[in-house]
Amino acid sequence: MVKKLIHYIxxxxxxxxxxxxxxxxxxxxxxxxxxxxFKGIDKPKLSYEDQVIQLGNPDAPVxxxxxxxxxxxxxxxxxxxxxxxxxxxxxxxxxxxxDSDISSRYTIRYISPDKQLHVIxxxxxxxxxxxxxxxxxxxxxxxTAHSGYPMYICVNGVGPRGSSIKATISAVSEDGLTIVKPLxxxxxxxxxxxxxIKSPFCGYIILP
Numbered sequence: 001m002v003k004k005l006i007h008y009i010x011x012x013x014x015x016x017x018x019x020x021x022x023x024x025x026x027x028x029x030x031x032x033x034x035x036x037x038f039k040g041i042d043k044p045k046l047s048y049e050d051q052v053i054q055l056g057n058p059d060a061p062v063x064x065x066x067x068x069x070x071x072x073x074x075x076x077x078x079x080x081x082x083x084x085x086x087x088x089x090x091x092x093x094x095x096x097x098x099d100s101d102i103s104s105r106y107t108i109r110y111i112s113p114d115k116q117l118h119v120i121x122x123x124x125x126x127x128x129x130x131x132x133x134x135x136x137x138x139x140x141x142x143x144t145a146h147s148g149y150p151m152y153i154c155v156n157g158v159g160p161r162g163s164s165i166k167a168t169i170s171a172v173s174e175d176g177l178t179i180v181k182p183l184x185x186x187x188x189x190x191x192x193x194x195x196x197i198k199s200p201f202c203g204y205i206i207l208p
Contacts, residue, residue: 106157
């Protein structure tokens with residue numbers, strides 16, 4: 001009796017197993033390429049909101065200039081850009097040297113809203129310059145720019161011991177919501193004779 005019961009149980013289990021087993025042919029082949037199409041490698045999204053400072057070569061000639069700005073079409077903001085700069089050269093008595101006797105050859109480069117590179121110089125014999133500074137006096141320039149404009153400044157040059165050059169470019173958004181980091185350079189020449197400033201700077205920020 002027990003043997004028959006076990007026999008019937010084994011037959012039942014076998015039938016259940018057979019009924020639940022399906023051949024691989026019964027499954028429809030899935031098209032994984034359609035389900036998960038390859039869309040290529042995702043390109044990193046650039047965010048100018050980060051205001052990353054892009055560095056350039058302060059010794060590059062003016063003729064190497066290529067406009068570094070970008071076209072931004074969404075959420076375009078207007079900015080008031082202000083550039084201030086000055087240099088100082090003094091004699092052995094600590095008095096300002098007359099402009100006609102200046103030996104400093106400092107330059108400040110900036111980019112105007114029309115995408116042109118301009119040079120401001122301390123020495124009036126600089127043929128690349130369009131604006132000349134007065135010894136000891138601050139020069140200020142203000143203009144309007146838009147998102148995508150490269151807020152650029154490049155400060156370089158040589159001068160006698162005791163001379164200095166400083167410049168700052170900043171931008172304020174008209175909506176008052178965007179704070180832009182200013183770019184500031186302040187260099188002093190403390191070596192004997194006429195020498196180059198220790199840390200020339202060239203860089204820009206794309207206005208978001």
